[in-house]
Amino acid sequence: MLSRLSPLAQRTISPRLLSNAQRTLVNISYPSPKIAVLELDRPPVNSLSLEMSAKIVESIKEIESNPEVQAMVLKSSNPKIFSAGLDITEMNRPTVARLEDFWRNIQTLFLTLYSTRLSTIASIDGHSPAGGCLLAMSCDYRIMSATPSYKIGLNETKLGIAAPYWLKDLFVTTIGYREAEVGLALGKLYSPKEALEIKLVDELVDSPVIDVALKRADEWASIPEKGRVASKVMLRGAMIQDLEEKREMDVGWFRDFIMEEGVQKGIEGYLKNLSKK
Numbered sequence: 687m688l689s690r691l692s693p694l695a696q697r698t699i700s701p702r703l704l705s706n707a708q709r710t711l712v713n714i715s716y717p718s719p720k721i722a723v724l725e726l727d728r729p730p731v732n733s734l735s736l737e738m739s740a741k742i743v744e745s746i747k748e749i750e751s752n753p754e755v756q757a758m759v760l761k762s763s764n765p766k767i768f769s770a771g772l773d774i775t776e777m778n779r780p781t782v783a784r785l786e787d788f789w790r791n792i793q794t795l796f797l798t799l800y801s802t803r804l805s806t807i808a809s810i811d812g813h814s815p816a817g818g819c820l821l822a823m824s825c826d827y828r829i830m831s832a833t834p835s836y837k838i839g840l841n842e843t844k845l846g847i848a849a850p851y852w853l854k855d856l857f858v859t860t861i862g863y864r865e866a867e868v869g870l871a872l873g874k875l876y877s878p879k880e881a882l883e884i885k886l887v888d889e890l891v892d893s894p895v896i897d898v899a900l901k902r903a904d905e906w907a908s909i910p911e912k913g914r915v916a917s918k919v920m921l922r923g924a925m926i927q928d929l930e931e932k933r934e935m936d937v938g939w940f941r942d943f944i945m946e947e948g949v950q951k952g953i954e955g956y957l958k959n960l961s962k963k
């Protein structure tokens with residue numbers, strides 16, 4: 687990890703030359719006492735490996751531990767990708783133990799981000815498929831760049847897999863049953879304009895997304911915490927409790943689904959096509 691390098695090494699190695707093993711994977715900054723910015727920094731595409739998920743969770747907890755901080759902006763260090771979703775290599779011929787651990791970390795990531803006392807603003811300046819869309823939907827408010835080529839949505843079926851039941855629930859809660867039904871079946875990736883129309887995102891901006899995200903964070907941070915958190919718990923509590931009770935069942939479902947030979951072949955083929963591009 688970068689933090690294990692000496693201060694001199696940290697200053698002299700260009701960040702672009704660091705391997706992921708040397709990186710912190712996320713960066714935390716505080717533009718003002720009430721606002722934190724959590725930046726995803728796992729090149730090339732911010733995919734969610736076991737370590738990346740664990741690091742995001744650890745960082746949210748670190749930010750939460752400061753009672754003064756009220757809002758957190760989630761952004762990417764990559765100028766055109768928010769997050770490419772789960773690290774597909776984690777699902778490609780894995781060991782059962784690693785796969786199960788990976789999934790427990792993904793569950794924890796969702797539960798932590800979805801239930802944090804912080805107001806969370808997703809600053810989506812780039813592509814946000816699958817697990818990237820999960821991160822965005824777990825936030826309280828989503829702002830996306832209007833750049834027409836960017837895509838957001840749940841494309842799992844295109845990989846030959848299915849979203850877990852709790853991600854399906856989150857999608858339904860966000861965009862409504864019928865749109866979710868079609869979107870999930872087709873593995874549909876929406877343009878920013880389409881995403882705004884179905885309320886998958888709340889706002890589109892042409893200017894640097896982060897500027898508007900910081901403004902919204904200020905607005906959310908000005909609401910008294912007690913009432914704001916109580917209303918969040920009312921709206922989100924049932925889904926959180928449901929997954930808490932079914933975690934191990936969900937791990938079993940995921941493991942059995944992914945380890946099937948046909949699914950493994952599909953994942954292998956999808957990865958090969960990605961690399962060939």
Ligand SMILES: CCCC/C=C/CC(=O)SCCNC(=O)CCNC(=O)[C@H](O)C(C)(C)COP(=O)(O)OP(=O)(O)OC[C@H]1O[C@@H](n2cnc3c(N)ncnc32)[C@H](O)[C@@H]1OP(=O)(O)O
Binds near residue numbers: 774813841
């Ligand atoms: C039953 C279980 C349900 C589990 C739920 C799963 C949810 C998921 O999140 S599954 C993951 C779905 N994600 C995707 O399908 C996104 C795939 N990636 C892309 O579409 C593109 O990479 C991009 C649009 C995000 C960016 O395109 P760009 O042209 O800039 O970059 P690439 O050349 O495609 O990628 C660079 C590099 O990164 C590798 N890579 C891309 N995405 C992933 C990923 N999700 N996991 C692991 N690795 C990924 C890609 O293969 C390239 O690698 P090489 O440089 O080695 O070729």
